[in-house]
Amino acid sequence: MGAPKQKWTQEEEDALRRGVQKHGAGKWRTIQKDPEFSPVLSSRSNIDLKDKWRNLSFSASGLGSRDKMRVPKITGPSSTPASTSQALHLPVAKKVAEASPDTEKKPQDVKTPPKYGAMIMEALSELNEPNGSEINAIAGVIEQKHEVHSTFRRVIGSKLRRLAESKKIEKVDNKLYRLPVSSATRTPAPIIASAPKQKDPPKPSKVAKNLGPFATSSPALEAAMAAAAKVADAEAKAHDAHDQMMEAERILKMAEKTESLLTVAAEIYDRCSRGEVTTLNPEGVQKST
DNA sequence: GTAGGGTTATTT
DNA sequence: AAATAACCCTAC
Numbered sequence: 001m002g003a004p005k006q007k008w009t010q011e012e013e014d015a016l017r018r019g020v021q022k023h024g025a026g027k028w029r030t031i032q033k034d035p036e037f038s039p040v041l042s043s044r045s046n047i048d049l050k051d052k053w054r055n056l057s058f059s060a061s062g063l064g065s066r067d068k069m070r071v072p073k074i075t076g077p078s079s080t081p082a083s084t085s086q087a088l089h090l091p092v093a094k095k096v097a098e099a100s101p102d103t104e105k106k107p108q109d110v111k112t113p114p115k116y117g118a119m120i121m122e123a124l125s126e127l128n129e130p131n132g133s134e135i136n137a138i139a140g141v142i143e144q145k146h147e148v149h150s151t152f153r154r155v156i157g158s159k160l161r162r163l164a165e166s167k168k169i170e171k172v173d174n175k176l177y178r179l180p181v182s183s184a185t186r187t188p189a190p191i192i193a194s195a196p197k198q199k200d201p202p203k204p205s206k207v208a209k210n211l212g213p214f215a216t217s218s219p220a221l222e223a224a225m226a227a228a229a230k231v232a233d234a235e236a237k238a239h240d241a242h243d244q245m246m247e248a249e250r251i252l253k254m255a256e257k258t259e260s261l262l263t264v265a266a267e268i269y270d271r272c273s274r275g276e277v278t279t280l281n282p283e284g285v286q287k288s289t
Numbered sequence: 290g291t292a293g294g295g296t297t298a299t300t301t
Numbered sequence: 302a303a304a305t306a307a308c309c310c311t312a313c
Contacts, residue, residue, distance in 0.1 A: 005298070005307055029290060048307080050291070055306055134301095 006043075008052055015040040016049055016056075025053060120159060124169065124178065132176025135160055 008016075019031030019041075028046035031037055041049065123141035124133065133141075138160070160177055163169045170178050 007299095007306075026291070046290070047309085050293095051307070051309095054293090058305090 008044075011040050012044065013052070013056070016052055019049075020053060028053075120163060120169070132170075132178035134176055138177065 015037040016031070019027075019034060019037050023030050023034070028049040032041055032044065032046050032049060044052075119142045120138060123138045160169075163177075
């Protein structure tokens with residue numbers, strides 16, 4: 001993992017993936033020139049887009065089983081078999097064979113929503129390390145608890161980062177994540193409601209354009225944040241905020257649900273980005289030349 | 290202009 | 302020291 005020079009931001013990466021999903025891989029110049037992505041990818045050249053897409057695809061391809069793919073030079077009679085041909089091809093033509101929601105080990109939920117945020121919280125609580133836990137350990141705990149898919153590895157990074165930025169979790173050192181505060185002996189739900197600097201209301205167009213019906217979660221999140229802040233204020237007074245705390249738990253649950261919605265939307269969007277044709281895209285038919 | 294390979298730099 | 306990600310160069 002590395003952030004060597006000018007690491008790509010989430011916005012840039014998102015724009016790239018959207019551009020690939022929109023125009024298709026290979027049209028880097030078109031994507032770069034697109035007025036929608038130009039402000040984001042202004043400092044990126046078409047070659048940069050290609051390289052980034054390549055790295056992204058490479059990382060996504062080698063998930064789960066990491067074999068020595070380094071130096072695939074044919075030095076002997078063992079020539080590259082046909083099995084690797086698919087991995088070397090375009091990242092767009094990728095068969096995502098991951099659809100078995102029936103064999104989930106969580107019959108509690110009807111559909112077992114992929115609330116990775118809650119999973120992270122659970123893993124963090126499970127570890128409960130004062131020094132903090134590294135992303136690998138967190139992922140390991142989550143993987144042990146319930147099986148995850150290819151998308152998890154990709155989402156965990158962004159999720160962790162977002163949670164850290166949202167002050168929901170605390171980031172120590174350069175790689176350790178821990179829960180913000182567990183001062184109270186009994187704190188089932190981490191009520192940490194800091195001012196959400198993350199913008200949401202002023203940018204509904206972006207979400208509405210790609211997620212469409214999923215954009216409904218924006219006002220819910222806002223309300224949740226507002227209520228959480230209110231509860232936090234009440235808690236700060238150290239008065240009879242028990243009632244408010246229960247309300248806070250309810251709000252937190254709602255926020256988690258919203259988050260899961262966003263996550264599932266992101267997953268669907270991810271599939272679209274990979275070139276998979278999804279039927280839930282109403283305006284997915286873009287102009288062909 | 291794109292695809293691919295190789296190199297550098299940073300992180301673990 | 303290894304892996305990963307950005308960057309640079311070359312070929313088609």
